[in-house]
Amino acid sequence: MIVSFNRSVPALFGAGASLRTGMKVKELGMKKVFCVHDKGIKDAGIADKIIKNLQAAGLEVVVFDGVIADPPDFMINEAGKIANEQKVDGIVGIGGGSTMDTAKAVNVLLTNPPPISQYYVGLGAEMKPGKPLVLLPTTAGTGSEMTAISVVSNTASNTKNGVIGPAATATLAIVDPELTLGLPPHITASTGMDAFSHAAEALTSEGMNPMSDVLAEKAISLITNNLKKAMKNGSDLTARINMSFAALLAGIAFNDALTHWGHAIAHTIGTHYHIPHGVGCALALPGVIEYVADAVPNKVEQIARAMGLSLSKDLSPEELGREVADAIRGLNREVGIPSLKDFNIEKSSLEQIVGNVLADDCAMFGPKRASANQVLSLLNKAYAY
Ligand SMILES: [Fe+2]
Incomplete structure (x- = not known):
């Protein structure tokens, strides 16, 4: 097998790392910074601390604090307009996945004409690289600081669309776990299960490779032992x-x-029922693992090992899938992840969103295909577990 390991984003990691933001941003040649965050990060006192740090390093800061969860296209276009009018020469994003995705998409619009919708995956629009982009995650979940994709809510089609490329990739990630100390338990749980899903889906994806396997296995073990x-x-x-x-x-x-399938479901129920992303991933994952177990039994076994499960050696792939799925359901229950039923969603409405799951960009990376009926069965498993 010949595989290519993509370039990883340079990262500054460790307790207190955010105190070096001003210094690092200056090193990247920025003078006037567009600082992107949401109201919650300001209320938590995190935004002001980082902004002061930037200003102390002699940087001019233009603040955009209007980030909306599951960032919609119109908000990104608006933020991009402000950033261009202000002639900023770089971006600092401080927050969770929605903020980092906003910062990435605005970076696309700093060097490419609006609207953001013309850069969605599959449309083939040419995109120039962006300006320096520094991301500081304030949750432990999305991993957006390390990825080359911004996920945008497409308000015309009620779908989530990806924008992929160098402009949607951080120049530097500053990961300071101290910024997560104040996260309430339910956000810690949902974002942590988002990270768990990234790892479990990466391990079982059609695009899996030996490097991603090692990283994903370690991530599952750390989350199982620390969440x-x-x-x-x-x-x-x-x-x-x-x-x-x-x-x-x-x-x-x-x-x-x-x-793959877990995120295709999470994206769809996120846009249709406004289920938080991490919750959507967590409640979809057990059924997905059960579904793909016969296609990738060794990988499902790897998830079991990383979770520290002691399973009997002579399990069939189906039995293995059920055991690992049950262990993930158990973890979901322990950390308080609700099921779709808990959101008072009509079970009969699930049939209407099957097509959106199948059309989601992530669906194509499943280790096996799924019919409309099989997707409906996955949604039913997420309904009550
Ligand atoms: Fe995710």
Whole structure:
């Protein structure tokens, strides 16, 4: 097998790393910075701390604090317009996946004409590289700081679309686990399970490779051993460091190997029912693992090993899939991930979104194809578990 390992984003990792933001941004040649975050990060006191750090390094800062969850196309176009009017020469994004995806998409619009919709995957539009982009994750989940994709909510079609390329890739990731210390338990859980899904889907993806396998296996092991600790005691810095590291490793893994059916479902139920991304991934994953087990039994076994499960040696692929799926369901329950039923969704409505799951960009990377009926069965498994 001949594989190519994609270039990984340079990262500065460790407790207190964010205090070097101003210095690092200056080293990258920026003078006037577009700082992207949301209101929650300001309320948590994180944005002001980083902005002061940038200003102390002599940088001019233009703030955009209007990030909306699951960033919609119109908000990105608006932020891009402001950034261009202000003639900024780089971007700093501080926040979770929505903020980092916004920062990436705005970077695309700094060097390419609007609107963002013309750069969606599959449309074939040419894209110039962006300006320097520094990302600081404040959750341990999305891994967006390490990936080459920005996920945008397409309000015309009610789908999520990817924008992929150098302009949608950070120049530097600054991963400071101290920024995650104040995350409430339910966000710690959903973002942590997003990272778990990145790793489990990367391991079982059609695009899997030996490098992504190693990274994903380590990420699953770290999350299994640290997620509950980080939820129980949010100030447990060791657990937070391990979770941030796991999210980073899983991010590199799925940037190469790509995610599949779990994310196709999470994207679809995210746009249709407004289910938070990490929750959507977590509730979809057990059924997906069960479904693909006969196609990639060795990989499902690898997930079991990474989770520390002791399974009998003579299991059939189907039995193995069920055991690992049940273990993930158990973890979901322990960290309080709700099922689709808990969101008061009509079960009968699931049939209407099957086509959107099949059309999602991630669906093509599953280790086996799925019919409309099989996708409906996966959705039903996520409905109540
Ligand atoms: Fe994800």
